Amino acid sequence: MRYTVFVKFNPAGKIIVYGDQITVSLKSKPERGKANRELIQKLADYFEIDKDRIRITSGRTSNKKLVEVYT
Numbered sequence: 001m002r003y004t005v006f007v008k009f010n011p012a013g014k015i016i017v018y019g020d021q022i023t024v025s026l027k028s029k030p031e032r033g034k035a036n037r038e039l040i041q042k043l044a045d046y047f048e049i050d051k052d053r054i055r056i057t058s059g060r061t062s063n064k065k066l067v068e069v070y071t
Contacts, residue, residue, distance in 0.1 A: 002057075005065045007039060015046050022067075036060060043067065 003022050010025040024042055028034040036056060044051035047069055059065035 001069050003067050003069065005067045007063045007065065015042060
């Protein structure tokens, strides 16, 4: 399944899912992939799957990302 993910940097750590759009609040700064790793971990926890089953397909350096989730 493909999702459009909007990333916000906020320590609240919320995940809001609306159809195929997800808004995620992250604590990590966007340095050396830390925010992307936190994003993948949060999505894996939300979908209750292994983090290896989630891939960022576009937008690695953007606040808007296209993510594929393999369930």
